[in-house]
Amino acid sequence: MTSAVQIAKEVRSGGRSAVDVVTEALDRAAASQARTNAFVTISSERALVAARRIDDVVRSGREPGPLAGVPVAIKDNICTRGLRTTAGSAILRDFVPPYDATVVARLEAAGAIVLGKTNLDEFGMGSSSERSASGPVRHPLDPGRVTGGSSGGSAAAVADGVVPLALGSDTGGSVRQPAAFCGVVGCKPTYGLLSRYGLIAYASSLDQIGVLSRDVEDARLALAVMSGRDPLDATSVDAAVAPERALATSDAPLAGVRIGVVRELMGEGVAPGVRSALTALRARLEGLGAAVVEVSVPSVRLAVATYYVIATAEASSNLARYDAMLYGARVAVAGDDQERSMRRSRAAGLGREVQRRILMGTFVLSAGSFDAYYRRALQVRRLVADDVAAALAGVDALLTPTAPTVSWPLGARLDDPLAMYLGDVTTCIANLAGAPAVSVPAGIAEDDLPCGAQFVGAPFDEGRLLSIAAVAARS
Amino acid sequence: MPLTDADLDHLADLARLELPAEDRAGLRRDLDRLLGYVALLQEVDVDGVVPMQRPMHLADVLRDDEAVRPVGSGDLEALAPATSEGRVVVPRTVDGSG
Secondary structure, eight states: OOOOOHHHOOOOOOSSSSHHHHHHHHHHHHHHHEEEEEEEEEOOOHHHHHHHHOOOHHHHTTOOOOOTOOEEEEEBBOOOOOOOOOOOOEEEGGGOOOOOOOOHHHHHHHEEEEEEEEEOSGGGSSSSSSOTOOOOOSSSOOOOOOOSSSHHHHHHHHOOOOOEEEEEEEEETTTHHHHHOOOOOOOOOOOOTTTOTBBSOOTTTEEEEEESSHHHHHHHHHHHBBOOOOBBBBBOOOOOOOOOOOOSSSSOOOOOEEEEEEGSSSOOOOOOHHHHHHHHHHHHHHHHOOOOEEEOOOGGGGHHHHHHHHHHHHHHHGGGGGGGSSSOOOOGGGGGGGGHHHHHHHHHHHHHHHHHHHHHHHHHHHHHHHHHIHHHHHHHHHHHHHHHHHHHHTTTTEEEEESSSSSBTTTTTTTOOHHHHHTHHHHHHHHHHTTTTTEEEEOOOOGGOOOEEEEETTTHHHHHHHHHHHHHHHH | OOOOOOOOOHHHHHHTTTOOOOHHHHHHHHHHHHHHHHHHGGGOOOOTTOOOOSSOOOOOOOOOOOOOOOOOOHHHHHSSSSSSSEEOOOOOOSSSSS
């Protein structure tokens, strides 16, 4: 698979046409779809029209943009004008957005071409990409296993070589965990780096759009193109992603870099194969000049509980909008009763996991529970964020396994929501703190399946974080 | 304390969800288990800790006062489950007998 940087270089120079690039990618998408179900929609026509336009721009000598001709896949909870966007939910099965998400508009303005919309856990709620109205996504290396989630379709599309670059969203690990399971790179930038205008909201104080790719430098280029304040998202800020830092090119590129291994995330609960892969990576990083020390995030044991109270509370509020009155699949009821139509439409259109989270969020926000659950979780969130900041104070990045295990067989955790939630412990600390985090492939662990290493950095320090991750990925 | 049937009814009512009878036992069991797990937050000393609503400080920033073209009413109408003469049709919200 050619990298996005390389494809853009070839298309920009006229050495390869965008139509050729896209035609080949569409062929790969069709073949992959039959095995992985990575896509909800493949947008062949839109992609070919866009490719012809890029080729015209190149022929006329105008500037086609830094991602000229690069096919990208977009998670189906990110709005695309005129292209169906379902969020994996039956209630949005016919929803065609009248606007583009800012990240999509910026990618297209940079010359990227939307190849299709990728499958996901409904509204981003899941860690396996099995809970979609379009059916489960299957792992490209073993169709009997999950890709992880919720951005599993994007991870499968990149891992299967369909596209070099895909967008996901990450509320508690939904970009990084499937990236780790599928053996690709996944980056969740700092809260605020990318506009979320057009992202279908799940938990607004945690949601962030992220990038999946084969190559760390492709992720950097995509983030650079998409970042910057957006007047349509008050939580976006004016920050840029630094270009690749010229780390010493000698045999010690990490000289002077300090990395903190989070003690609490290397012990009990982490599969032996994942732990060995991380230990081996640690030795390689030391060999490349890094100083690796142990650090502590004592409140990590509280992170999953904190995360699920806050995420479900925000979900119950955000998903109140799906009442099937102005848009969405409406169930008609006898007597033409609006309230009953809403209740039936929500029950029929929202999946079981989504309903479970709405009910849990409703509970923690309801009178009598608010202070004991929701307010308390916001207080513990500050303790977790303070612990992460303290751990980062003496190092350039934290290092943890991206997930405690490798991919599991389809269906294995569907009846045990708590077991599914507990796997988020390694990733959700970055969402609670708002910090950037990137997962890179860390080798092969249990069952000959890939695992990932996660680097967590200080807010808006993506430039340095990606440089460290790039060295680790090549090591 | 486990959720009662009445608790589940109350939550479903607040969330505007009509729960199918066959899902109720499973949902109650799942919610009990999840609430039992998150109860570990009750052991934490949070005295004096300021709640963290979001991971960044936000100040109000107004958009520039520029004219933009909004999404057209026709585009919005196209999304609606039912329309008539440029209006969205919804089920009855008030009693017609008054």
